[in-house]
Amino acid sequence: MFAHQSYRAALSLLLLLAVTPCTAQQAAPTIDAVLARVRENISEFKKSVPGFVSDESALSQRFVNNKLKEEMKIESSFEVKRRGGTGDMLETRTTKLVDGKTPKNQKIEPPYFYRGGFADALGSVDSKCLAYSLGEAPDTDKTILILSTPKPVSSDRPAECHFSPSFSMKAFVDPQTFQIIRLEYTVQDVDVDMGIRGHIPFVAYVTSRDNVSTFIAEYAPVELGSKTYWLPKTVISDLKDKDDRKNPVHLRYEAHYANYHKFAVSSTILPGEVVQTQN
Numbered sequence: 001m002f003a004h005q006s007y008r009a010a011l012s013l014l015l016l017l018a019v020t021p022c023t024a025q026q027a028a029p030t031i032d033a034v035l036a037r038v039r040e041n042i043s044e045f046k047k048s049v050p051g052f053v054s055d056e057s058a059l060s061q062r063f064v065n066n067k068l069k070e071e072m073k074i075e076s077s078f079e080v081k082r083r084g085g086t087g088d089m090l091e092t093r094t095t096k097l098v099d100g101k102t103p104k105n106q107k108i109e110p111p112y113f114y115r116g117g118f119a120d121a122l123g124s125v126d127s128k129c130l131a132y133s134l135g136e137a138p139d140t141d142k143t144i145l146i147l148s149t150p151k152p153v154s155s156d157r158p159a160e161c162h163f164s165p166s167f168s169m170k171a172f173v174d175p176q177t178f179q180i181i182r183l184e185y186t187v188q189d190v191d192v193d194m195g196i197r198g199h200i201p202f203v204a205y206v207t208s209r210d211n212v213s214t215f216i217a218e219y220a221p222v223e224l225g226s227k228t229y230w231l232p233k234t235v236i237s238d239l240k241d242k243d244d245r246k247n248p249v250h251l252r253y254e255a256h257y258a259n260y261h262k263f264a265v266s267s268t269i270l271p272g273e274v275v276q277t278q279n
Contacts, residue, residue, distance in 0.1 A: 037178035051263035060110035063250035112251035114237035129161035144173040
């Protein structure tokens with residue numbers, strides 16, 4: 001009798017264990033639930049992130065027919081300030097070294113330059129112009145992958161939307177914190193007139209619509225003051241003509257960030273002479 005009861009108890013336990021994975025699978029997060037958590041983090045970031053300064057190491061390159069034609073290495077002090085009460089961020093930088101030498105002034109002319117990797121990158125995770133879905137991340141640590149493409153013209157897409165039909169986005173999300181750990185944007189066949197200064201002023205290196213533009217930002221937790229924020233550690237912008245164009249041009253900008261610290265302004269009141277007034 002006791003053995004029979006033990007058998008039934010063991011069988012019940014096995015059935016419970018067998019059912020549990022199925023229940024967990026049914027509770028998988030939806031795209032709406034993931035976006036809600038991610039957007040909550042972005043909103044909190046915009047409201048609370050202080051102004052900060054970091055070290056920026058950038059490499060700017062221009063290739064023609066896959067051969068390197070120009071290259072510039074730039075070391076800068078990179079600063080981000082909050083713009084009023086809107087939560088928008090303004091990027092500025094002070095160049096310290098160019099190819100290992102102190103520049104004569106701040107008028108630096110790299111082969112290719114990208115601006116907005118901090119201030120504008122997260123906007124496409126919360127856009128009424130885009131449709132979102134969940135993808136399958138190519139790793140095994142349960143990273144969540146958000147995919148995004150422009151909404152069709154016939155849908156409820158606002159009239160002010162100007163995303164190219166070829167635009168696509170991938171956002172890799174940490175499953176524990178729901179913070180973005182990597183962003184990827186790709187767009188093709190855009191009407192581009194770079195107007196980039198090179199050795200010849202205002203040379204438009206890429207003017208065709210036969211091109212591919214890629215942006216990548218990788219994020220990591222950074223402590224500023226008493227709080228932790230997820231900030232970019234690497235930003236890459238890549239713009240190139242497709243291979244079927246004669247003498248295809250390839251422009252690349254890659255920047256790395258380190259030594260984050262909170263931006264602060266201090267003032268000191270120096271002692272002076274006491275001024276006596278007469279009534």
